[in-house]
Amino acid sequence: MTDTALHILKSVFGYDAFRGLQGQVVDHVISGGNAFVLMPTGGGKSLCYQIPALARPGMGLVVSPLLALMADQVAALRQAGVKAAALNSDLPAEERSALWRDIYSGGLDLLYVAPETLLRPEVLDRLARASLSLIAIDEAHCLSQWGHDFRPSYRQLDALVARFPDTPRIALTATADEPTRAEILAHLDIDAADAFVAGFDRPNIRYAIAEKDNPRAQLKAFLKDHEGESGIVYCLSKRKTEEIAAWLCDQGHDALCYHAGMEKADREANQLRFQRGEAVIMVATIAFGMGIDKPDVRFVVHVDLPGSIEAFYQETGRAGRDGLSSETLMLYGAEDIALRSRFIEESGAPDERKRMERQKLDALVGLAETAGCRRQALLAYFGDSCAPCGNCDTCAEPPGVFDGVVAAQKLLSAIYRTGERYGQAHVVDVLLGEKTDRIVALGHDKVSTFGIGAEHDKRTWRAILRQLIALRLVTVDIMGHGGLSISPSGWTFLRDKPELMLRVPPPRRARRDRGAAGIHPELAETDRDLFQALRQKRSELARAQNLPPYVIFHDKTLIELAARRPASRAEMARVPGIGEAKLDRYGPAFLAVISSQP
Template sequence: MTLEPLHLLKTVYGYDAFRGRQAEVIAHVIAGNDAFVLMPTGGGKSLCYQIPALCRQGMGLVVSPLIALMADQVAALCQAGMRAAALNSSLAFDERADIWRAVETGALDLLYVAPETLLRPEILERLRPVPLSLIAIDEAHCLSQWGHDFRPEYRKLDCLAELFPGTPRMALTATADAPTRAEIVSHLRIGEENSFVAGFDRPNIRYAITEKDSPSKQMLAFLESRKGESGIIYCLSKRKTEETAAFLNERGFTALAYHAGLDKAVRDANQTRFQREEGVVMVATIAFGMGIDKPDVRFVLHLDLPGSIEAYYQETGRAGRDGLPAETLMLYGYDDIALRNRFIEESDAPEQRKRMERQKLDALLGLTETGQCRRQVLLNYFGDTHEPCNNCDNCAAPPELFDGTIAAQKALSCIYRTGERFGQAYIAAVLLGEEDERITRFGHDRISTYGIGKEHDARTWRSILRQLVAHGLVSVDLAGHGGLSISDRGRDFLREKPTLMLRVPRRAIRTSKKAARREAANSMEPADRTLFEALREKRRELARDQGLPPYVIFHDRTLIEMAAARPASRLELAAIPGIGEAKLERYGDAFLGVIARHED
């Protein structure tokens, strides 16, 4: 019997209608065609291969990059009544044998496998005679040599076209600029005509970026109203993740560290806690997060500058996968910019790669320094367009600009006259004419730029110097002691004296008084909110008993709908979005019981 996609959407996943281009992609793949699919995180990419795998004959093969991600997805599918498994190196012999038995007897709808495992000759040979409905390559941007998550094993997946001729192949990602998209389509021989680009906008995410002033205080100001919510804080160094987690734990947060240097058992335990517990903050390097399927991450905070706009988009995209409000904040300083430049220049990459990385860093700095809508600049980078969003810091409070041409000339002249070897604090002190033993010792109280910057305070001069670094007019010697020097672009500026508009530094982080999850909950009536919390407690109990993350049972959005509608029967409960037949059978009575007790 041929299964209809819309029927599966309702009975398995509990939704009445497809979103965006999902229906178009699904029909295209069911017809036997290859596809490249780009959809924003939370946009429903997984349905684009899961439903065709159920509709077509055979088993769907899904290439996924991380064991934890595969385990999460398999758990969610099994909860929804599908037959799914993940083949990976962590399995015991008996578990692997059971999976292969299910594969060879046609007892699986979907098999997840990491590229390293799949490409082993014995695995490919064993899969050759298995009827495959499709092959889906998730997180496909990992194959791009220009991407931020490049993994060499992904490059070798082009062999699947010859090994499994006639099987539709799909490449899916949420993060790929135009060159990366072209590389994926070309390398996997999918065909440009089979591309489905659904846009990049995540309207529920609020973007905010500000200069570092006092990072610890800025972090606490941002987190103050967010205790009890799940979030991710990204740091550039392993040491900083551990120090930040300890700092937050001392102040009443539940924070865990995650970086590649931790013992694997500790990393795995921390990731499991983050996924299964509510209100945990993960403080991590970029080693954490790709493909994280946790839908109720309410905030992402960058304590350091990310590597590129693609990295920033993907890392912030881990917030608000459930479609409920989420917030992000990036803090950056001139030392971050210098360190990123140092990473590029000291790498063993060929010059072509370094040139591309410099361009990507310049684009990111443009995002940090822009005075226009953050979302417009972010989406424009990916070739997408948007009206001003009213959901970013620049839309909420447009930055005040001033003509910084003279200030920039003074700063550059001071850097030059002090020998291009001192850091920003020293340069600011000279410009302000401060009485300082070092300034006197070096004789810089007698140079022409001493005291010529008293129209600005020290904080403003630090902001001006950061912006000059971001604009590429000033370089930072991070390998030494953070000394500032004038770049070639800066020397051109001094000769040509073009107008340079700079931002007046903001006095404080503008952040909402309410945390993002509470904003969603506070839109409910008080009685509904009480019921919502009772439903969350029941979900926690059920998840704990099964060793599952709570969101695998139901997302917060489903519980919010449940609290508002107050269904009194299974039929009424089935009308709530996100409740398919298997979950209705498994959990219907438990949640109806909570609602009934609340009504008494």
């Protein structure tokens, strides 16, 4: 490791040592090599290009997908004493001219730009006359046509290869399966030997997936442990985001909504409030989130099934970027699987794309229905592995499995005997022998399958049905009010009766105790008052500068300050995350808070 890189790491960013593959990547790029970097969110990808940009002569060019993300990254770098700026179409003419003067005079260390702006011929021409230390392409999975966040403008970034052949290129992402990785390497002409893959595990995130029963009640119960914390609630529709956000406000939460149908100014205002708030809940569609740089998101909830494991990983990965304990919850039901299937079939995509999307949906439902460790199943999808994690719902309370052949036969027969046109609730009631008015009126209390399923309760039959839908033995007519029918594979199953092991839903239990709401489990009880005082001081300083609080210090740094209680500048300098510029700017204020506490 070069002395220059280590000096920059400590003096600018406040860390004594690199983590994982960071040091190898930094050395490689400083030496002029291209690189593909896959690291989990929160793994420190940005340092892999920021430090080489500061160590090499010239200015680092960073391609980033969103203006709001670029603004936060630039603000954070400036707080650390780095000369950074963003070039975008919203800049007034005078500021744009001043920025180009800085670029040509060597007055910038890092320039952030969106691909749409970068690829304009006049911008490329002007950058060709500047001295570039490297080109970093963040969120690189966006260039894959098979990826969940495909952006055509990213696809055109291969123009940079020919335009800047001697400038090191570094492509970075947290989400890329094997086909996506290969596509990124080929498209940006990066050798496979220059790929640095650190894995996908986020051990600080607790994963939980549950049957969608009463989503609002489930969300309310989940949020009891997260008062005073920021989080994201993902919904499938624009209307639902507005309804859930309004309901959360009625429940006493500070909640906002975000979806593509909103006015741009309203979306941007809500995003800004979320970025700068410390206890704000964003209720959003997938239009919100890519590149979100807020490190203190403590939870992510999906009240509807996401589209794929990649989307699930990317969206849940917005929690706990600072490495502190965070929690996720995904709710889903048979209707969600059917609706996602319908989206695929009605998408108008080529058959090959539909086939790929079906496989992705099957993999996600498999993750939801697994009886094993969630983290193992999630990592296996990306070609990674781990031991049973102990930090997911199935590790905490392992569900059982049973021979499901007879149960599947009964359910399929009940669907058939009732005419293959009724929904989940009706078919389950027939199996349980419920003499509802509708069942009696239809004569379904007289069919041979009436009451033959008394060995399972209603919740277990719903779980069995979900698994049969996931296995494509049952088809749901989502356009026909959720009517169930037997698929060709289902008829084959009834004929051949192959082995079938099904998952038993775990019993409902009270949620685990996380201690006081809004308090980090990593924080010792004796340090909590000081932590809150430091947090308040951070908020005051952030408001005075119109900045998100985490741009000053992450919660992780405040926890260290509360635990170590430095009494001098020299002692404070040893706290991770405090570089020289921040020490000069904020040291006296935070040392005063620490000295004032008993």
